[in-house]
Amino acid sequence: MRAWRVHQYGDYRDVLRWEECEPPPPPSGGVRLRVAASGVNFPDILAIAGRYQVRAPLPFSPGLEAAGVVDAAGAGSRYRPGQRVVAFASWGAHADYMTAPDAAVFPIPDAMTDEHAAALTVIYQTSYFALRWRAALQPGEVLLVHGGAGGVGTSAIQLGKHMGATVIATAGSEAKLQVCRDAGADHVIHHRDADFVAVVRELTGGRGADVIYDPVGGDTFDRSTKCIAFGGRLVVIGFASGRIPDIRANRILLKNISVVGLHWGAYLDHEPDRLRRCHDALCELYAAGAFRPVLYATLPLERYPDALDALRSRDSYGKIVLTTT
Incomplete structure (x- = not known):
């Protein structure tokens, strides 16, 4: 071969x-x-x-x-x-x-x-696990997707919209902002030209995002804690920036937020049946035209x-x- x-x-x-x-x-x-x-x-x-x-x-x-x-x-x-x-x-x-x-x-x-x-498999199961099971995203909530034009980003936008969220996406160029719009994002932020923290606060009337999907890490993670809603969930997907961030526990306590990780591949060893259930759910959504x-x-x-x-x-x-x- x-x-x-x-x-x-x-x-x-x-x-x-x-x-x-x-x-x-x-x-x-x-x-x-x-x-x-x-x-x-x-x-x-x-x-x-x-x-x-x-x-x-x-x-x-x-x-x-x-x-x-x-x-x-x-x-x-x-x-x-x-x-x-x-x-x-x-x-x-x-x-x-x-x-x-x-x-x-x-x-x-x-x-x-x-x-x-x-x-x-990799990108859609990652986003489904993150939004459905780790963050428990609810209809009507605000979802902030970092790196929205990437593989996991576009899948998170599509699935987030299907789950009934208002989706805000960040990206680093006008072309990639259009990719986010085409994937279904309600609002887009050019993170090189604008302060995404200020924009998210403005779009949510100062409340912040209920769920933040972060495959970037580094400074993006640090600043996301400043625009997360009370009781919000920050889902750690990866560290594309190259820096693994830290967080002070008092920030978690004061806003009653949850910081949850998703190591999708680990479910093969711990809960393999979830992978099959996720695949079946994604195939049903694909058949219904919910995403491509x-x-x-x-x-x-x-x-x-x-x-x-x-x-x-x-x-x-x-x-x-x-x-x-």
Whole structure:
């Protein structure tokens, strides 16, 4: 099979290799799928550099998620060859074949394209878990989404609107503000030109946002505590800024706010059934037309380094998907 492979950790432009290798065997309780499309995520860059939460054993193929057709199933798998599925794993997606345990494999509805399926799992499950279960977002509440034009950002805007929230989104360019509007944001803030704290307070009559969705961290997290409503929930999604922030406990106490984390991948070990329930819910919403993944580009698998360039430069928005055909 063809695969992008990493034999030593480092910058992806230096260490990625396009190689021919043997397809991996399916696990006993899982499947091997013939990949049709795979999703590109920022953790790919960290994994290749050896700086992701789970360090992949060398050599490995990067990539967290892929859609395709079951090629072979282990003896204990619930799936059979020929079924269309989407799968996720800590690595292995950017290749012609990928393996995953059944708990991380879900059927793809007939009406969903491979490209949309490859863009679904990581970002939409992250936002669904964050808004529905971690923040318990309610109809009529105000949701502030930072990094609104990114993959998790656009999914949070779409799902937040579906859940009945008024959505405020931040982004760093006029083009990305339009991406947020197109995703359904009611209000947008250019965070390089305006003080988002002041704007959020003005838009909410001084009350602040009920739920703040923060994949940025750093100064964005620090300043978000100044525009959160009494009893609000600040959901920590990630640290794209590069700085992991701190918070003084008296701020949590005085405004009765909750700061909650979401490590979505950890649910595979702790509550795997929630992943399946979330997938089913997202497929129902997709079938009803509630959302469509926002795709910046669909590129052939061979152009994976170019996709990572667009991701690292922050030129991209939404999701980048790679296809094998």
